[in-house]
């Protein structure tokens with residue numbers, strides 16, 4: 001039994017960072033294991049960094065909402081690119097968050113813990129002036145909203161930011177994973193946030209990104225869906241004590257955390273098909289993605 005299985009230790013904050021559950025293509029065994037871990041270990045908070053559903057269908061939302069509502073922990077959920085209504089363009093533009101009504105209180109909400117605050121940042125845009133809507137976009141107003149929240153926190157608060165898309169702009173000529181990501185990262189570095197938690201790429205990582213005003217820690221969670229990239233289903237256990245943050249990429253396959261983590265952020269969330277794409281040491285790359293029905 002894990003030594004902390006009976007609940008939190010004093011002075012230490014434990015956050016379970018889940019991502020990309022993709023209800024509709026979830027991994028039932030992995031999801032049930034994650035739920036049991038939450039029940040048994042009682043983390044201070046659960047952060048779900050987006051892509052709750054596969055196609056934003058009503059039945060996928062119902063399953064997602066039921067699962068999240070049953071968790072006995074403070075939860076914050078980021079909206080992912082898969083959570084925008086695909087099949088109803090009017091709804092996508094007019095009321096993209098409507099399907100989330102039942103968990104509205106958890107949607108991109110701040111969680112305040114002793115000495116630590118989890119502050120959300122929006123990255124999923126309902127429409128963009130480019131064809132690929134799966135990419136992230138940190139708008140000026142979304143960034144301002146997050147920065148205002150951070151600036152309102154008491155001095156000395158350790159800040160964790162949660163967002164769906166990793167805040168890197170790896171590509172050029174408009175192929176950036178997250179438009180506005182570099183600007184956002186720099187503002188967060190200026191405020192000395194402890195880490196930025198994200199999802200979207202379906203493999204875990206724990207990287208330091210340099211900016212003009214200093215480094216930022218970027219922590220990515222893997223997926224709890226069957227839409228695997230190069231690692232088995234996993235979630236991150238994040239522990240914060242005395243200003244230090246440690247990350248464990250927990251998984252049912254007993255793969256060690258360093259082998260789970262990729263050493264660079266890929267440009268998309270698709271299984272790697274080219275030799276130069278970053279993969280984890282386990283590299284369990286599916287030949288095809290499972291079909292969505």
Ligand SMILES: [Fe+2]
Nearest residue numbers: 020051200269
């Ligand atoms: Fe995803």
Ligand SMILES: [Fe+2]
Nearest residue numbers: 051080081200
């Ligand atoms: Fe995504």
